[in-house]
Amino acid sequence: MLNHSSRAQPDRPLRPAPRRRFGGAALAAAFSVFSLSIAWHEARGPRAQQSDELPITQAYADDAARTPDDTAAPAGPLANGDLIKRGQYLARAADCAACHTADKSRPFAGGLPISTPFGTIVTPNITPDPDTGIGRWTDADFIRAMHEGIGKSGERLYPAFPYTAYTRVTEQDVLAIRAYLNTLQPIHFTPPANSLKFPFNQRWLMVFWNMFNFTEGRFVPDPQKSAEWNRGAYLVEGLAHCGECHTPRNFMQGLKSDARLSGAVLAGWHAFNITPDKLSGVGAWSDAELRAYLATGAAPGRANAAGPMGEVVANSTQYLTPVDLRSIVVYLRSVPPVSGGDTRSRHDWGAPADDVTGLRGTAVKGVNGAQLFVANCASCHNWSGQGVGASAPGAYPSLIHNSTVGASDPNNLALVILHGVNRTTAHADVMMPAFGGHLDDEQIAALTNYVTRQFGNPQATIGASRVAKLRTLQ
Numbered sequence: 001m002l003n004h005s006s007r008a009q010p011d012r013p014l015r016p017a018p019r020r021r022f023g024g025a026a027l028a029a030a031f032s033v034f035s036l037s038i039a040w041h042e043a044r045g046p047r048a049q050q051s052d053e054l055p056i057t058q059a060y061a062d063d064a065a066r067t068p069d070d071t072a073a074p075a076g077p078l079a080n081g082d083l084i085k086r087g088q089y090l091a092r093a094a095d096c097a098a099c100h101t102a103d104k105s106r107p108f109a110g111g112l113p114i115s116t117p118f119g120t121i122v123t124p125n126i127t128p129d130p131d132t133g134i135g136r137w138t139d140a141d142f143i144r145a146m147h148e149g150i151g152k153s154g155e156r157l158y159p160a161f162p163y164t165a166y167t168r169v170t171e172q173d174v175l176a177i178r179a180y181l182n183t184l185q186p187i188h189f190t191p192p193a194n195s196l197k198f199p200f201n202q203r204w205l206m207v208f209w210n211m212f213n214f215t216e217g218r219f220v221p222d223p224q225k226s227a228e229w230n231r232g233a234y235l236v237e238g239l240a241h242c243g244e245c246h247t248p249r250n251f252m253q254g255l256k257s258d259a260r261l262s263g264a265v266l267a268g269w270h271a272f273n274i275t276p277d278k279l280s281g282v283g284a285w286s287d288a289e290l291r292a293y294l295a296t297g298a299a300p301g302r303a304n305a306a307g308p309m310g311e312v313v314a315n316s317t318q319y320l321t322p323v324d325l326r327s328i329v330v331y332l333r334s335v336p337p338v339s340g341g342d343t344r345s346r347h348d349w350g351a352p353a354d355d356v357t358g359l360r361g362t363a364v365k366g367v368n369g370a371q372l373f374v375a376n377c378a379s380c381h382n383w384s385g386q387g388v389g390a391s392a393p394g395a396y397p398s399l400i401h402n403s404t405v406g407a408s409d410p411n412n413l414a415l416v417i418l419h420g421v422n423r424t425t426a427h428a429d430v431m432m433p434a435f436g437g438h439l440d441d442e443q444i445a446a447l448t449n450y451v452t453r454q455f456g457n458p459q460a461t462i463g464a465s466r467v468a469k470l471r472t473l474q
């Protein structure tokens with residue numbers, strides 16, 4: 001057993017704040033008092049009870065009994081090779097690489113800048129390098145980081161590291177991930193420093209953030225629910241941290257748990273509502289479509305995965321076993337549906353273009369979206385917008401009945417045109433070129449507006465200045 005007493009740390013600043021101008025200190029003090037008062041109310045509120053560490057072994061045992069699957073947790077200790085294999089599977093489900101691999105030639109060595117409203121946080125090196133990575137960390141240090149968001153010297157970690165979700169992951173799974181990380185090539189690399197503004201560079205202030213945005217505690221299986229539901233909840237709310245992108249945030253960047261998975265914006269991208277609401281969410285999708293989307297990134301007639309979701313599919317969900325994918329879908333079906341007020345589903349818009357002569361146009365005056373479409377897009381998506389290859393792996397998808405084209409906000413479409421699509425899975429290598437380099441903001445706006453008007457939601461329109469802004473995000 002681990003020595004838990006060595007993990008107890010005083011909740012006081014270990015790196016005392018340097019002396020600052022009065023304004024900053026007063027702001028920090030006011031923030032602290034405010035936080036304390038909210039925390040006091042929270043502590044007495046209905047959500048106050050802490051979930052204690054309970055074994056998930058029962059749910060796993062049920063799982064294992066039903067499905068002879070190498071991802072179900074073992075009854076006894078694992079042989080070393082199996083432990084590492086399991087750790088790799090879990091690290092993929094948790095998508096550690098999404099943030100800790102900035103450069104493919106330096107896997108897990110960090111260096112990815114993450115922009116937040118408070119400044120930029122750069123991911124650290126988590127290879128076993130003793131000087132620049134986590135080679136000198138004990139297992140207890142590692143568990144404390146994953147479960148409590150506390151670094152090796154007791155410093156508070158920023159929630160850009162999703163410990164708020166990983167806190168639900170069992171100790172056994174955290175240790176399997178560690179065992180896998182230990183087998184990686186140690187890389188000697190120190191990522192650039194964070195650039196956060198005062199007072200956000202004061203890590204100890206996270207004590208207050210945690211008080212009302214973080215509930216420490218392992219996932220507690222619900223005995224009323226099936227093993228599949230429990231496994232799905234464990235993945236969605238814990239390891240796979242879907243809510244980190246799909247759940248809206250409050251003014252402090254904490255997740256709004258009462259609007260779970262109802263959609264949020266990150267770096268311009270809309271991570272859509274994935275609650276079971278029929279119109280605003282994914283309630284109209286079949287189970288098989290949801291599984292196909294997570295396994296391959298394509299659900300013909302519904303959606304394709306581009307941008308951050310394309311990466312989630314390529315780095316993480318494509319590796320999940322059929323049992324785990326099924327469990328995720330079972331759980332997604334059960335979260336409270338949240339309506340965004342839509343009157344028609346994102347994937348339910350559009351009709352094929354039926355007049356190619358109209359598209360060719362006569363006099364070229366100014367920027368013409370239809371002509372830009374014929375020149376740049378029709379070779380793959382067809383001038384009618386119906387795509388090529390229907391539902392075959394790697395098909396050029398139809399733009400009709402596509403959630404990105406039918407969304408009420410045109411950002412994702414403009415971003416897809418700017419950056420293209422690049423997604424490699426065991427299923428197919430899909431590649432759509434990026435047009436950001438040779439089309440200007442006005443052309444991309446005209447093209448976006450043509451595509452939404454013709455093939456999607458005509459209310460979604462964009463101007464050149466918003467395209468210019470989207471270009472700067474990432």
Ligand code: HEC
Pocket residue numbers: 091094095096097098099100114121122123124125126133134142145151152156157158159160161162166177
């Ligand atoms: C969404 C992005 C993201 C994901 C996913 C992520 N991390 Fe991190 N991680 C970060 C950031 C950002 C930090 C630095 C936080 C800070 O500076 O306070 C961090 C810090 C850490 C630290 C502390 C390292 C140190 O030197 O203090 C460890 C350990 C860690 N992550 C492990 C993991 C593991 C293991 C996974 C997968 C299970 C993972 N992370 C997934 C963003 C991420």
Ligand code: HEC
Pocket residue numbers: 236240241242243244245246269270271272273274281282290293294302303304305306307308309310312317328346403404412
């Ligand atoms: C890094 C951020 C991120 C994470 C983590 C993430 N998603 Fe997404 N997701 C997105 C974005 C952005 C889109 C929109 C993609 C597009 O327009 O091509 C999306 C789209 C989707 C869609 C398609 C919805 C539609 O109507 O088109 C589903 C389903 C989905 N995500 C499920 C999940 C599940 C389940 C998880 C956890 C296993 C997850 N996502 C984790 C960012 C994320």
Ligand code: HEC
Pocket residue numbers: 297298303304305306373376377378379380381394395396397399402403404405413416417421430431432433435447451
């Ligand atoms: C070389 C072929 C090619 C060209 C040219 C091309 N695309 Fe694509 N497009 C693709 C492929 C491949 C995908 C991704 C399919 C997948 O996700 O499985 C895609 C996906 C899309 C999507 C769906 C993205 C999502 O997140 O759901 C849209 C919208 C789109 N393209 C619009 C356009 C527009 C507009 C143009 C012209 C500016 C264009 N494409 C040019 C091949 C192409």
